Amino acid sequence: MNSFADVNGHTRTVLRAADLWKSYDQGAIQVLKGVNFEAIEGETVALCGPSGCGKSTLLHLFGGLDEPDRGRVSVNGSEVNRHRDLLKLLRHEVGFVFQLHNLIPDLTLAENCLIPTVAAGINKLTAQARLRDLASRTGLSHRLNHRIQKLSGGERQRTALCRALMNSPRILLADEPTGSLDEQSSSMVFELLLELVAGEGITLLMATHDRGLAERCDRLVEMHDGRVLEHVHA
């Protein structure tokens, strides 16, 4: 029985990729070559491997941003891209954090964070309460009304983290979330990331080049040339 099992010893697979193939440029660039992968509820998984090995593509497929050429991608037991409401997936089930913060510079921190709640039509009061809670936990309460240009790199990435968690998703897909930060900020953001996902029981799938960070996840998955090479329990 692993640490993610419930009291009865059951685990629930929330992310599943089965024989996943994906290419670009009409097959000229084969990115994924039969990837099989699973993650269970509440697990933190790091995807490691050289650039171009397919880490980001796998995240995009789990988020429904792209479609596989072959194979199956399932999130919370439902197959993505088939018989599934992709908007529901993006609005309520998964959150994304990217290497670049991808915030809208003309909006304030609070407004950026509220974007997913607007998309999902979440009640304003509920959204504001969630924002205050997340801002407090990420140390951004004093910056809520500041424009993005006024924030440091670490603060921007923490804002992106808040935004990804605004609609309380059960899965967080992070594509090198600390890749653009200095060592100190990187460590701080990662600590926060682990703290938040642990606190809310979120499944984290994170692509990273930083093996030090990767080893702090529950599991490290090594990818190379579009294939999963090995699963290492940290």
Add this chain to the structure above:
Amino acid sequence: MIFLKLIVTNLRRHRIRSLISVAGIAFSVAAMLTVVTILQGAIGMFSGILSNDSQIIVFERNVSDLFFSNVPASSADRIAGWPQVLHADPVLFGIVSSAGHPIITLFGVTAQDARIRKADWLSGDRQTFASHSDDVVLGERAAEFLGVGLGDHVPIGHGIFHVIGILRTANGFEDGGIFMPLAAAQAFFHKEGSSSVITIKLKNKDDAASFKSMVKSQFPNLIALEDAEFTRSYSQFRILKATAWAVGGCGLLLGGLGIANTMIMSVFTRIREIAILRVNGFSRVQIGGIIFGESAAVSVLGAIAGLLTGTCFLFALKLVPALHGYVDTTIHLPIMMIVILLALCTGIAGALYPAAYAMQVRAVEALRFE
């Protein structure tokens, strides 16, 4: 609120571009409003000439232009004798020229005509009208541009006429026209015994239907229309109105192209932002809503600015002495609403392609190259 802010933010982000688009719509709206209002005013004035102290106009059936209408004078005499008719005044229209002025409207009227009876005579005596065949009365503006006064002689066509009066009317066409006794005008235009129209005033307005049916039965070559009917159905007016709206429409089309250009640029320069919104759960419809919202905001701002500009322009035109009486600055609410609606439609049409493009943005493509 954030949805609105996303719309406003992008307009503010490219202020100059947004302002140029607003200006494009504003000038189009101003042009449309000005042209349509001036033409509506002109049509109103022309109708006013015909409906001066009358309710019904009788003219030749199936004629393309009232200047070509021939109504026998005998018809006027017979109609005047009908029990429901208070008075029937034959009027002959024609275009004449004088030195340096190739187009002047000439009205051949009887001494009993309301234009003569009720006008504000600035000089001369209305009792003397039609005493001599070479007498004419000038509208105030005609006297001004012809440079003649009471007692002077004025060349009209091949003849020389004696000015026996100058009168003022609120109607630009009449004020810039020449009034000649009907018989003299018939001789001048070689249309002895006929007029262009007969204007009818009934004793009781309710008799209009019976009057019209009497004209139909007794004068098959003539048609009687009530003033409002005439304004609606007269082909020249319809052509003028269609032309005015077409000219204005072309202006709006150009404004719409400006909006399309602005919105295309707006979408192309923020593909990544659109991708971010998509990743955060914005639907295609919501993305389209932002783009349409921006173009609608530009259109409405442009329409408001255009209405203000057009109104100012119309007032300025009214102050030009040469246009006295020709420009009616009354902007009718329906015209205003139609212009705003057209501007809004233009904005939406201009945003169709940009919105469709934005709705098709694939987040993964936009975000792959960070």
